[in-house]
Amino acid sequence: MLKQYFKQAWHLIKQNKLFSGIYIAGTALGISMVMVMAIINHVKTANIYPETNRDRTMYVKSIIVTPKDTALQWMSSGGFSYKSSILFFMSLKTPELVSLAMDPVSKFVSLPNDNYLNKVQVRYVDNHYWNVFHFHFLSGKPFTEADFRSGIPAAVISESLAKKLYGTIDIVGKYIECGFKEFRIAGVVKDVSYVLSGTYAQVWIPYTTNKNYNEEDNELDGMIGSMRNIYLLAHSADDFDMIRTEVNENIRRYNAQSTEWNIDLAGQPDTKKVEVNRFWSNVGPDMHKITLHNVLLVLLFLLVPAINLSGLNSTRMEQRMSEMGVRKAFGASRKKLFNQIFTENLLLTFGGGLTGLLLSYLFISVSRNWILDLGKQIADILPEGATVDFSLSMLFNLKIFVAVLLVCFVMNLLSALIPVYRSLRKNITDSLHIRYT
């Protein structure tokens, strides 16, 4: 039976090339936009090298300090100081690991005493960083805890930088100059695509080599500083609530003791989904609004082409009315006819879905340098020499295919259900009566 449906449907599609063409193009248009959104969302939040622990990591980026004296109408916000990050996070019991890192900076890197300078992105991190993120070491290994504690200038560099400077990756123990200071190379890691802009860098060095990492000024109890990335790696996502409670307890205790200041984290620690929408240090993202916005956009992207297709379907059903009438007169049940037309549509929709998916890949490849920044209130400029390469595993995966199928099905329902149902409800005599050219 099913085979019969498909055979018939295929013939009809071939017969009506224009209809099929417009139908497929219309479907593809809607599906491609939704797929672009789905892929962006996947790339931003799923576990992808080297951020393979996103689903069990919580993120804290900023701290707000307000004076207890309510007559003073101001607040100050920014990254954590070394002091405040230790105070609030190092004592946490639930997380498996806590890692601190500063925001990336752009620095000159060269061979020692060489005049040829490369401008690269450098990250100041700690030794736990290498456990929160799973970098693939091509040679050597991360700098050790002992290195880190004593501020020994050791660096992990990316494969492409290693090749550019030395022509090889077997350079553990050799030296580079970074920001005009010498560092011993501890390890070489596989390059990170700028798609993962949260971990992208070419050089990673211990923040303890930055001589003023733990010097705070005395203002605001030394709470604000340059630790803008705090990672709390949980054993599993189930622990998130417990971590939140623990962090809030630390904050509460500080606020109770301090006579001068109140601390607020504006809803942090964040899951990855929230973290990608947090742009300001003084106010958290309105997730309800963002979700609503995205849902509306998806609906529009599906609905407008669906109205189109409904119109087309209804015109065509009008044309096929006499065919339906004849088939009904020979005993075809309404259900059978409905299934037949529905299959026909589904086939067309899947054609559209596949085209749409290809279109979305094309779109992403053309716009890859900026597509991930759409919708950001504050965007970062692509660092010199960085590439935004979407790997195959980011684009082809089960989650995305399931999404396509789902979207296709919704689209099909939206566009075929009403016109087909309406036209099939007509009386046989009515259908037979209509002579449409």
Add this chain to the structure above:
Amino acid sequence: MIKQLLKQIWAQRKQNGWIFAELLVVCMLMWYIVDFCFVLLHNKSIPTGSDISDTYVVTYGVLPEENSRYDAAESDSLRMMQNLELFTRKIRQYGQVETASLLNTGWGTLPNSGGFYGGVIQYDTVNTSTERKFISSGDYFRIFRYTSAMDNSWERPAGIDLYRDNAVFITRMIEKKLFGQQSGIGKKITIGRGDNSKEYMVADILNDQKRFDYDLPAPAVFIPAEPLSVGNMNSHAVCIRLKAGTPEKPFISGFKKDMTPSLRIGNLYLEDIESMTAKKANIEYEFGKTNEIRTNMIIMAFFLLCIALGVIGTFWFRIASRRNEIGVRMAMGSTRGNLQKQFILEAILLLTIAIIPAICISTFIVQADLIETLGKRIPDDIYITGRKWLRFFFTYIITYIFLAVIVGLSAWIPAYRASKIHPVEALREE
């Protein structure tokens, strides 16, 4: 003709209903984007007040003590200042450079800067808030060419020494606010509040300036900057203006290649050179403006394609099913042009019917202040963008014309094909 077309549309209401619904939704979305573009283009058409073409910023760095080439003898403040002067002089002597000067660039002093330093400016009892720009020399005006409102020249502000009588320049906007119809030149004003306030004399009025190309003009006051010292050398850079029309890319790569070795002076090194136009593009990207424009353009393209496909599809089938009618009309002496015109008009009429409820719904949305950029953040109603309903009227007219062109074109494609057939052939199907 119109009446007949209306009848036609009504007779086919079942299929027209779908395209009508789509047009209704798209009209409203389109209007939102047209309004966005309208404001953007309107704001961009207002002069920025400065001229950043052919201007560049050269930044320097200082070697850290750990570096093997660090020279302790070069690190005292006297040597440092001499080296900075030499650094600037070498750039001034480089080919194509017209003016080069070591200027304060901190806190949004450069045009299109991401930084901003606000403050209050007061005369008598009237005060207003303004942006402050810190000027270290008349070269600032020679390079960035903010112009005087007196004679529209940059030479005039460039020739006045702000340090001599504690002078400042204010923009026309501030003058109007503080002094009304009177001239502000020579008047004493106060900048800042309380203990931090300081008195200055207004030396000249400058034309209004904008912080960003896509914004409206905003008030600014040009104050003498704190003189250069080792303490504030991080907020200084060498600003240059090149001879007009020097191409950017070859200049930058040539400059880096030629100057990197010779600008290693004492502990100084050449960090970067960037054109102000590139800086401007970067800041627009960082502030999300570029992305906002792109998002709107993508959405617009999407919905226009949808509309085009919808109209082409619907009209194709309709025209196919009315071939006999076409044949009759042609036999009766209707020309091909007439026929095409009729279908195009039918489509545009359909759009006209759909845009009426769209306008009603949009009116409601605007009335309810649901759109942030319309009605909420309005700075001044001297601009058309500040007058809510006038702007609404204009943008809807633009939307209508724009959509009419798309819809008309989409209807014309099948109509053109249909009108090509021979009347005999069309009639045979009767």
